[in-house]
Amino acid sequence: MKHPSKVLVTLPWNDASVEGGAERSVYTLLNNLPGAEYKIYVVVILKKGNKENVLKHFGDHIKVNVIYAEKGWKSIWRLKNFIRDIEPHLIIGNVLHICTITIIANLLSGKKSKVISINRGMDIRKNIEKLHLIFVYYLSNRVVAISEGLKNQMEKNLIPKLKKISVVYNPFALEDIRRKSNIPLLEKEVSWERSRKTVIYIGRFDERQKNVILLLKAFAIVSKNFELNLLLVGDGKDRKILKEMSTQLDITEKVHFLGLKENPFSYLSMSDILVLSSNFEGFGRVLVEALACGVSVVSTDCRSGPAEILSNGKYGALVPVGDAKAMGAAIESTLKSPKSPSVLQKRANFFSIESSVREFQVLLKEVLTS
Numbered sequence: 001m002k003h004p005s006k007v008l009v010t011l012p013w014n015d016a017s018v019e020g021g022a023e024r025s026v027y028t029l030l031n032n033l034p035g036a037e038y039k040i041y042v043v044v045i046l047k048k049g050n051k052e053n054v055l056k057h058f059g060d061h062i063k064v065n066v067i068y069a070e071k072g073w074k075s076i077w078r079l080k081n082f083i084r085d086i087e088p089h090l091i092i093g094n095v096l097h098i099c100t101i102t103i104i105a106n107l108l109s110g111k112k113s114k115v116i117s118i119n120r121g122m123d124i125r126k127n128i129e130k131l132h133l134i135f136v137y138y139l140s141n142r143v144v145a146i147s148e149g150l151k152n153q154m155e156k157n158l159i160p161k162l163k164k165i166s167v168v169y170n171p172f173a174l175e176d177i178r179r180k181s182n183i184p185l186l187e188k189e190v191s192w193e194r195s196r197k198t199v200i201y202i203g204r205f206d207e208r209q210k211n212v213i214l215l216l217k218a219f220a221i222v223s224k225n226f227e228l229n230l231l232l233v234g235d236g237k238d239r240k241i242l243k244e245m246s247t248q249l250d251i252t253e254k255v256h257f258l259g260l261k262e263n264p265f266s267y268l269s270m271s272d273i274l275v276l277s278s279n280f281e282g283f284g285r286v287l288v289e290a291l292a293c294g295v296s297v298v299s300t301d302c303r304s305g306p307a308e309i310l311s312n313g314k315y316g317a318l319v320p321v322g323d324a325k326a327m328g329a330a331i332e333s334t335l336k337s338p339k340s341p342s343v344l345q346k347r348a349n350f351f352s353i354e355s356s357v358r359e360f361q362v363l364l365k366e367v368l369t370s
Contacts, residue, residue, distance in 0.1 A: 005090060009093075009094070010079065010101070019057070029353075045069050087113075099140070102115065119133070134158065137154070137165075142366075146170055147308050153303055185267070191258075193229060197335055201231070203234050204234055209278055211278055215275050219254075222331045229256060232255065277300055278300055
C-alpha cells in the first residue's frame with residue numbers, strides 16, 4: 001500500500017482572534033484534501049493571540065504547529081528544524097514574504113523538499129514585493145496565483161518567463177456561508193435603522209490596500225439622495241482615520257462601525273449592496289461570499305480578481321480605482337436595479353470547494369511526480 005505524501009504548509013496569521021481571507025482559504029482547502037493521500041502538517045507563524053483560536057479551524061487529521069514570531073524572518077531557524085524533523089516531500093508557502101522565508105528554511109535544512117509558493121496578492125508598487133516575487137519564482141518548483149489577473153501581473157514583472165505559474169481559485173464553503181447567512185441577528189445586534197437601504201463593507205481597515213475612505217466619500221454622495229445605512233464590519237489600524245473621515249463628511253449618523261464579527265454573513269444577508277473599494281487585491285474573496293448570499297455588489301476594477309469574479313461587470317458593477325463619483329453612481333444604480341439573487345448565487349457556484357480541491361490535487365500530483 002502506498003504511503004501518503006507528507007505535505008508541510010506554512011501560513012502567516014497576524015492575530016489569532018481575527019480570521020482573514022488567506023487564512024480561511026488555506027484551512028478550507030486543507031480540510032478538504034483526502035487524508036488517505038496526504039499527511040498534512042501546518043506551521044502557523046503567529047504574531048499574537050491564543051493559538052487555540054487558530055487550531056480550532058483545522059481538521060483532526062491535520063497536525064498544526066504554531067510558531068510565535070513578531071517578524072516572519074524570526075521563524076526561519078525553528079521552521080528549518082521542523083523541516084528536518086518531518087522530512088516533507090512537498091512544502092507549500094502562502095503569501096510572498098512567508099514563501100521567501102519558507103524557501104530559505106528549506107535550503108538551510110538540507111532536505112531539498114519540493115516547493116509550491118502561493119501568491120495571494122501583492123502591491124507591485126513596492127520594490128520589496130518585486131524582490132520577493134523574483135526570489136520565490138525562480139526557487140519554487142511551481143508558483144500558484146489565485147486569479148488570472150494576478151498571474152498576468154506576475155508575468156509582466158518576471159524575465160525570463162519559465163511557464164511555472166498555475167491558477168487555482170480560492171475555495172468557498174458555499175453551503176456553510178448560506179447557512180450562516182440565514183442565522184437571524186438578535187434585536188440588540190441591530191443598531192441601524194432597518195427601514196433604510198443598507199450598504200455593507202466587510203474587511204480590514206487598511207487604507208494602503210482597502211481604501212475604505214473611497215467608500216465613505218461615495219456613500220456621502222449617494223446618501224444625499226437616499227436614506228441609507230453603511231455597515232462597516234471589521235477592524236484595523238486605520239479605524240481612527242475612518243471615523244474622523246466620516247465626521248468630516250457629516251455622515252456619522254448613518255455609518256456604523258460594528259467591529260469584527262464571528263459570523264459576518266448574517267449582516268451581509270441583511271444588506272442590499274456589498275462594496276469592495278480596494279486599490280489592489282489578490283482575488284477579492286468577499287465578492288464571492290456576497291454572490292453566494294444573493295447580495296448585489298459594487299467593486300473597484302482593481303488588480304486582481306474582481307473583474308474575473310464579476311465577469312467584467314456581468315454580475316456586479318466595476319468602477320475605476322479611486323473614483324468616488326463613479327462608485328457613488330454605481331451604488332445608486334444598483335440600489336435602483338439590483339441583480340437577481342438566484343443569478344448571483346449561480347455565479348458563486350463556480351468557486352465551489354470541489355472545483356478548487358480538484359484543481360489543487362492535480363497540481364500536487366504534477367509537482368510530486370516531476
